[in-house]
Amino acid sequence: MENQEKQTSFFQNTSVKMFLIGFIALVLLIPLVFVQNLIDERSQRQKEVVSETTDKWGNAIELYGPIIRIPYKDNLSNTLNYAYFFPNQLKNSITTQMEKPLERSIYKSNVFSAVFQIKGNFSAPNFAKNSIPTSDIYWNKAKIIIQTNNLKSLKDSVSMKWGSYQLNFEPSTNNTVEYLESDYIDLSKAVFPISFSSTIKINGSESISIIPIGKTTNIVMKSNWNSPSFNGFIAPTSRNVSAKGFEATWKILHFNRPFTQEQFKTLPDLKKYSVQTQFITPVDQYQQNERAAKYGFLVIGLTFLVFFLIQTLSKINMHVFQYFMIGIALVMFYTLLIAITEHSSFSTAYIIAGVAVVVVISLYSRSILQQKKFALFIATSLTALYAFIYVIIQLEDYALLVGSIGLFAILSAVMYFSRKIEWNK
Incomplete structure (x- = not known):
């Protein structure tokens, strides 16, 4: 019984949780790579078809x-x-x-x-x-x-x-x-x-x-x-x-x-x-998809960070499996984006895929965090993050400047909300 309590206490340790969450984020890089390969494959297919059609014209x-x-x-x-x-x-x-x-x-x-x-x-x-x-x-x-x-x-x-x-x-x-x-x-x-x-x-x-x-x-x-x-x-x-x-x-x-x-x-x-x-x-649909996918790890990392801060500050326990499910939902955003873009505009596809993922994760977080205010905060955070990335994708000359300013603002917010966390527990 004592050993079981020690084991439970070990996995509830803040540092251990951070390590496990970080490991899951790294594992999710694998499906992100598959997504980028899918974009490359569809882009190459587009070039082949365009070459065949224009050759006749x-x-x-x-x-x-x-x-x-x-x-x-x-x-x-x-x-x-x-x-x-x-x-x-x-x-x-x-x-x-x-x-x-x-x-x-x-x-x-x-x-x-x-x-x-x-x-x-x-x-x-x-x-x-x-x-x-x-x-x-x-x-x-x-x-x-x-x-x-x-x-x-x-x-x-x-x-x-x-x-x-x-x-x-x-x-x-x-x-x-x-x-x-x-x-x-x-x-x-x-x-x-x-x-x-x-x-x-x-x-x-x-x-x-x-x-x-x-x-x-x-x-x-x-x-x-x-x-x-x-x-x-x-x-x-x-x-x-x-x-x-x-x-x-x-x-x-x-x-x-x-x-x-x-x-x-x-x-x-x-x-x-x-x-x-x-x-x-200037930027075709597959280039836009490729640029969006490059921010995949950033979206996963920041989303996990939001959940971790909520979990830590509210003393609500989340299982590692729940983080993994959230990460898979975030990866699915990019497959939805590619599929819908091929039959619509990139902007329309981005809105549909973004809304779908935000709704799913918000409802899931309402269930596991048990409070509406947390689900609303997560929905707001994800919406703001996807909107921020969309703006960066559309920009060309100022993408680096806007992206750097945005990331600095996010870092500042994380430092502010995490300032009272006792990391040694």
């Missing part, structure tokens, strides 16, 4: 052109080579319109239609730098080429006004490179500079990349998408982003990039020098 758009391509004879190797000449002036005016998202099952893909209005002019091609005699140049076999990775997504035929002529383009490929090439043009008697203009209508998704090959390149991009990300080799000269969309402009000189206006034998891959705009979703 149109992928990220890349534009490299227009470029004059002129064949010439290489006397050293006695082979036919090509010389490539970039525009003197190049103006790109791009308008994009976000379309209704493509849906497959529970997943949605953001897509857009784009209209490229391309204008500019070419100076006379200069072969003198490479000491190529005029007699070895096939001026009458010149063509205009435009490289793009999205030929299948073109919405209309492509033509170009070349001086006073109209050029038509046909699709072609060179190994893995897709491009449009014009009819033959005879440059033997052409008077330079020659102006050009063309309109290209194309479907796309994710991003638009343009290589600034003009000696002077001007780009204007307008869209009704309100969350662009401007990447690439050079940042916009000006930008204006609002809730209705964005407008950005670039002005790039040949001094700003490390390649010349003439290229011989091969056309280099200049993608790393492109100007890129990404049409991103």
Whole structure:
């Protein structure tokens, strides 16, 4: 009998209780890891479905052109080579319109239609730098080429006004490179500079990349998408982003990039020098779920702390199993959140999952703590905690600041309420 009383007294010791509660909290990290793996799995599945759907509509758009391509004879190797000449002036005016998202099952893909209005002019091609005699140049076999990775997504035929002529383009490929090439043009008697203009209508998704090959390149991009990300080799000269969309402009000189206006034998891959705009979703549903799950251990720890303080101050005994049940309920919040988010918005899912868990834990605590005021306090504390975490998830630039201030306030409150606890008992 005495040994049993000692054993009971041992488990009622405050330090032992803290150790056991801490151990349970650590054990609950295991299901939290499974939750995060579930989020990763669903997120990866979403990316796969989005990739499949956008591939049919149109992928990220890349534009490299227009470029004059002129064949010439290489006397050293006695082979036919090509010389490539970039525009003197190049103006790109791009308008994009976000379309209704493509849906497959529970997943949605953001897509857009784009209209490229391309204008500019070419100076006379200069072969003198490479000491190529005029007699070895096939001026009458010149063509205009435009490289793009999205030929299948073109919405209309492509033509170009070349001086006073109209050029038509046909699709072609060179190994893995897709491009449009014009009819033959005879440059033997052409008077330079020659102006050009063309309109290209194309479907796309994710991003638009343009290589600034003009000696002077001007780009204007307008869209009704309100969350662009401007990447690439050079940042916009000006930008204006609002809730209705964005407008950005670039002005790039040949001094700003490390390649010349003439290229011989091969056309280099200049993608790393492109100007890129990404049409991103700032924080998608799975990113929000992932950020919420990262606070899982914090929620469990603080909830256990509230129960421990109530238990200690009110002298009400709680069994370790009851802590474990409360912890499992807190973990279930995240599985509910993921499942509901896939069929609704994150905010709606967060409210439903939060209310469900708060109600369950409050009713459970009413039963084990036997007083309404404790259950009400726990419900209020959990609601405030979930609201605090929701605010942090929505914030981007100020998440760390708000989170740090909030945690400091929580620590201060815990220190205040625990100041009279006799820890040696």
